[in-house]
Amino acid sequence: MHLRRLELQGFKTFAKKTVLEFMPVTGGQRGVTAIVGPNGSGKSNLADAVRWVMGEQSLKLLRSKKSEDVIFSGTEKRPRSGFAEVTMMLVNDDENATIDLPEVVVARRLYRDGQSEYEVNKQPARLADVILLLAQCGIGQRTYSVIGQGMVDAVLSASPAERKEFFDEAAGLRVFQLKRTQAVNKLDATRDNLARSDALVREIEP
Ligand code: ATP
Numbered sequence: 001m002h003l004r005r006l007e008l009q010g011f012k013t014f015a016k017k018t019v020l021e022f023m024p025v026t027g028g029q030r031g032v033t034a035i036v037g038p039n040g041s042g043k044s045n046l047a048d049a050v051r052w053v054m055g056e057q058s059l060k061l062l063r064s065k066k067s068e069d070v071i072f073s074g075t076e077k078r079p080r081s082g083f084a085e086v087t088m089m090l091v092n093d094d095e096n097a098t099i100d101l102p103e104v105v106v107a108r109r110l111y112r113d114g115q116s117e118y119e120v121n122k123q124p125a126r127l128a129d130v131i132l133l134l135a136q137c138g139i140g141q142r143t144y145s146v147i148g149q150g151m152v153d154a155v156l157s158a159s160p161a162e163r164k165e166f167f168d169e170a171a172g173l174r175v176f177q178l179k180r181t182q183a184v185n186k187l188d189a190t191r192d193n194l195a196r197s198d199a200l201v202r203e204i205e206p
Contacts, residue, residue, distance in 0.1 A: 005019065011072065054130070099137060134177070
């Protein structure tokens, strides 16, 4: 799986629609893209956009105080945006991939009134679907897919439990862990429903 394109509109410094194309694999060689620019020009905002479209919920990791802080806040010349949108396109060029889609397009949109939307390949999706799909693509939300400043140090000094999370993701276990969590939640909900129906039966049995 490789990142092919990132589209931003109304996200932090990217008021107007901005499209970044990343180098495809050519002749078996993978490209490296470097983004350079003066301080404060929005380089880290691009990394934030990747985290955000992958469903990141931590405001701290997104360097924000409120969710709507990711929406372009306006300048003297340009009014603020009504929504922020990021679309990430991944191409599936891995022979051993666990999914059979040629490409995966994930989008996230947030409006100023708090309304939030996710899409997977242009279809409305839930956050849980996005996280599961990305895990199937071998991309984890919080581990080594996006390596932020200071993270290398954090990995080197991580506790064995924290380091295990890294290896779990690299070994492709995340998807099973997510599915197990979803199954456990469903079982819990079913147990609650059973308890409620038992109580109802006891009430009306007489
Ligand atoms: P450095 O090289 O200093 O790390 P950088 O190029 O990584 O800088 P970023 O941290 O990505 O820069 O961008 C910071 C800029 O983004 C700040 O000027 C900040 O005002 C601006 N910014 C952040 N959120 C918004 C927003 N919602 N609307 C408009 N501008 C924003």
